[in-house]
Amino acid sequence: MLHAVCFDADDTLWHHERFFRLTHDHFSDLLSDYAGRDHLEERLLAAERRNVGRYGFGIKGFVLSMIETALEVTGNRVPGAVIGEIVAAGREMLGHPIELLPHAEAALAQLKGRYPLLVITKGDLIDQERKIAQSGLGEVFDGVEIVSTKTPEVYAEIFRRRAIRADAAMMVGNSLKSDVLPVLALGGWGVHVPHDLTWALEHDTAPEHAPRFRLIDDLGQLPALLDRIEAAG
Missing domain, CATH: 3.40.50.1000 (HAD superfamily/HAD-like)
Structure with missing residues (x-):
C-alpha cells in the first residue's frame, strides 16, 4: 500500500511556464536593438543556470537573471526604462491568475x-x-x-x-x-x-x-x- x-x-x-515564456518574448522585444532573440535566450538561460544556486527557483530569481543579462548584452548601458519594464514584468508575473x-x-x-x-x-x-x-x-x-x-x-x-x-x-x-x-x-x-x-x-x-x-x-x-x-x- x-x-x-x-x-x-x-x-x-x-x-506556470507559459507566463515565463510570455515574459521571455517581452524581454526579447525590449532588447531587440542589442541582440537577437536566440542569442538572448542562450545568455538568459546561462544566467539562470549560474544564479539558481544563489537566488533559488522562481520569479524573483528570473527577474534578477533578466537584469543581469540585459547589463551583459548592452555592455552595462541598458536604459533605465528597460530595467523598469523588466521589473514591471516580474511584478505582473507574481500576480498572474x-x-x-x-x-x-x-x-x-x-x-x-x-x-x-x-x-x-x-x-x-x-x-x-x-x-x-x-x-x-x-x-x-x-x-x-x-x-x-x-x-x-x-x-x-x-x-x-x-x-x-x-x-x-x-x-x-x-x-x-x-x-x-x-x-x-x-x-x-x-x-x-x-x-x-x-x-x-x-x-x-x-x-x-x-x-x-x-x-x-x-x-x-x-x-x-x-x-x-x-x-x-
Whole structure:
C-alpha cells in the first residue's frame, strides 16, 4: 500500500511556464536593438543556470537573471526604462491568475480520502503560498512542503518527518529531474506527467527501465494507474 501520493505544483497542477515564456518574448522585444532573440535566450538561460544556486527557483530569481543579462548584452548601458519594464514584468508575473491544468481537480477529488495527499513544490515561499491558496485546491491536501530544491535528501527528510516510508511514497510531476528521479532513487514511485513547456533546466533522461517509473499523459489517468499498482500488489 502507498503511504502517500505527492504532487508537484507548477505545470503539474496549474499552468506556470507559459507566463515565463510570455515574459521571455517581452524581454526579447525590449532588447531587440542589442541582440537577437536566440542569442538572448542562450545568455538568459546561462544566467539562470549560474544564479539558481544563489537566488533559488522562481520569479524573483528570473527577474534578477533578466537584469543581469540585459547589463551583459548592452555592455552595462541598458536604459533605465528597460530595467523598469523588466521589473514591471516580474511584478505582473507574481500576480498572474491561477489556471488549473485539465483533469487536476477531478483527479484529486477521486484520490482524496483514498491516500494522504501532499504538495511538494519548490520556489519562492510567498508566491507558492499565494498560488496554492488561489488554486482552490488547498483543502484537498493533507500537507504542503515548499522547498528551495528537490534532491533525494530533501525528499527523504520530508518523508522521515511525516512518517512516510520512502519506498511507499509516490511523487507525481512534470519534471523528470526534480519530481521523478529523486524519489525513484529512494525506492519510491515516480510518475511523469509531461508538460509541453517544461523549463530547460528541468529536463533529464527518462528512466524507462526503472521498475517504479510510470508515464501518463495527464492527471486524468492517475486514478486508474493507482488501481493497477494496487491490483499488482
